[in-house]
């Protein structure tokens with residue numbers, strides 16, 4: 001996802017993150033970092049009213065279905081990660097045992113139906129607003145700034161229907177959502193935990209916010225101008241890469257890596273977790289020290305010692321978006337944790 005595409009979804013991202021923070025700032029302050037359920041345990045009428053408001057806001061922004069989608073992604077990762085008895089007793093397959101496969105096929109059908117619904121809604125909205133199908137219109141200028149990735153794909157479909165079929169769009173959306181939701185959520189959670197157990201870092205992050213953004217406001221565009229915040233995210237990704245073994249790759253030809261012969265067609269896993277904590281290349285690798293990225297000239301200079309998003313041609317295309325969304329959530333929560341209120345700025 002290029003920098004040019006980053007504005008897509010911005011009208012949804014910022015208000016939702018702000019709504020969540022405004023919903024229960026006191027709960028965020030006390031539960032920050034614990035994997036507690038933000039929505040659970042509404043004890044009083046005021047909480048209930050705020051929860052209703054937040055749900056309405058999600059409905060207005062068409063996010064109710066995304067919550068359902070997240071449930072499917074979570075269940076899929078549980079089912080696909082669980083041990084399959086038939087792997088240990090293959091004879092079971094011949095007897096017709098296909099438990100996890102059936103469940104996964106059902107989850108895939110449910111997921112496809114949901115994405116089909118997103119596409120239908122977007123197509124309807126585009127027709128109603130009379131969009132002329134230009135991709136440029138979808139990227140920010142038209143549709144009252146509410147253009148999304150699906151809008152861009154639908155506009156490409158209008159100009160090249162043979163390539164951008166509904167099946168292709170569904171596959172792309174499924175891949176983007178499945179690859180982007182949990183990785184970003186888990187990194188935010190870990191960054192918040194780390195800030196809580198390192199109050200001096202939280203203090204420094206707040207000082208940077210005060211100096212560069214000021215009190216009572218926040219905007220997505222400010223995130224790249226907050227170096228210390230970005231060091232915190234990098235250090236979190238170094239210690240806790242969301243995809244510790246990256247994705248499996250396959251050698252396209254015979255080669256030698258570190259003295260080991262790797263034949264063509266071998267499945268290769270890069271252990272990012274171990275690489276990020278290698279004492280030969282990192283100073284005090286087990287410690288949380290965001291400032292190390294300042295001394296070492298940032299993540300880019302760390303080169304292949306730091307690969308939370310992979311490397312090369314198949315590197316994660318969502319890196320810039322992830323850094324921005326995680327930054328936005330952290331800034332919002334840092335503001336909350338200092339007991340300040342803020343107004344969202346579009």
Ligand code: HEM
Pocket residue numbers: 001175176177179180181183184187241242243246247308309310311313314315316317318319321322
């Ligand atoms: C902290 C957040 C994220 C982390 C740590 C992360 C990490 C990764 C990693 C390690 C890979 C595999 C790279 C490889 O094969 O070597 C990957 C692939 C991918 N990521 Fe991310 N990702 C994040 C967020 C996102 C977001 C927000 C999106 C989309 C909006 C996204 C979309 C993708 C896609 C589509 C692929 C597959 C690329 C391909 O196979 O060519 N990721 N990601």
